[in-house]
Amino acid sequence: MSRNAKVIDIAKDFTRYPAGRLKTDGPYSGEAFRQNVLVPALKARTPVIVALDGPLGYGSSFLEEAFGGLVRVEGFTPEQVLTLLEFRSSDSSLKAEITSYINDARQQH
Amino acid sequence: MLGSNTSFDWAQVVTWGLVIAGWLFVDRKNNEREKRKEIRALVDKTQSMLDQIEEGAVRYHTQGHDDHLARSIKVCLYRKLPDALKIANLRGIMIEDQDRRIIDLRQAITLHNFDSANRYTPLSLNESTILSIGEYKDILSSALEVAYHKQYR
Numbered sequence: 001m002s003r004n005a006k007v008i009d010i011a012k013d014f015t016r017y018p019a020g021r022l023k024t025d026g027p028y029s030g031e032a033f034r035q036n037v038l039v040p041a042l043k044a045r046t047p048v049i050v051a052l053d054g055p056l057g058y059g060s061s062f063l064e065e066a067f068g069g070l071v072r073v074e075g076f077t078p079e080q081v082l083t084l085l086e087f088r089s090s091d092s093s094l095k096a097e098i099t100s101y102i103n104d105a106r107q108q109h
Numbered sequence: 110m111l112g113s114n115t116s117f118d119w120a121q122v123v124t125w126g127l128v129i130a131g132w133l134f135v136d137r138k139n140n141e142r143e144k145r146k147e148i149r150a151l152v153d154k155t156q157s158m159l160d161q162i163e164e165g166a167v168r169y170h171t172q173g174h175d176d177h178l179a180r181s182i183k184v185c186l187y188r189k190l191p192d193a194l195k196i197a198n199l200r201g202i203m204i205e206d207q208d209r210r211i212i213d214l215r216q217a218i219t220l221h222n223f224d225s226a227n228r229y230t231p232l233s234l235n236e237s238t239i240l241s242i243g244e245y246k247d248i249l250s251s252a253l254e255v256a257y258h259k260q261y262r
Binding site for chain 1: 176179180182183184185186187188191195207208209211212215216218219220221223224225226227228
């Protein structure tokens with residue numbers, strides 16, 4: 001990933017308490033994160049580093065909607081998403097979980 | 110005369126050698142036993158955490174949406190559990206397919222009917238979501254037990 005990559009720190013740039021799938025679930029849902037933070041960053045077509053370790057836990061529904069939704073709803077291909085996004089976390093299972101949502105959304109695309 | 114004063118007592122050397130070797134052997138065995146006890150305690154603590162996660166998750170899914178409980182479950186699933194397993198890994202306990210098993214448990218609990226007061230539906234104990242939570246918790250807990258026994262059989 002290039003040095004001029006944009007960094008999205010979820011805890012600082014969004015919330016430490018992500019919760020819910022849809023905007024109707026609350027202001028810090030996966031849908032809100034995708035629409036307000038991820039999509040604008042990806043549309044610039046510059047590499048983005050997503051720092052995952054700040055929040056005090058996630059729900060799988062949040063992660064699937066935020067990251068899987070980039071393919072399922074926003075029309076990016078999994079290859080585009082995985083090329084532009086780099087995930088930073090000390091938890092390998094968290095990175096694997098997010099990557100699986102992006103790849104699994106391929107089938108619904 | 111001179112020869113008898115400086116004669117070397119091989120019997121004493123052998124005796125002390127045996128004493129030191131015996132002490133080293135016992136000390137090593139003690140250290141191994143202590144390490145084994147510490148790791149057993151770590152495995153027990155992690156299995157107990159898994160039971161608590163299951164208990165909380167079943168309560169959440171059957172007794173009503175509760176923001177505080179949901180947050181506590183997420184902290185356990187995405188912070189405390191991976192940290193506990195990482196410590197176990199550092200102590201030589203390597204779980205087969207660890208990431209996949211953690212993800213399966215997280216998904217069973219938090220992929221559907223979670224973190225949404227609007228769309229929450231209380232489930233009965235025999236529904237597939239509840240059964241899956243128990244199943245994936247048991248799979249991870251057993252995998253941890255197997256990993257411990259592989260290390261200390």
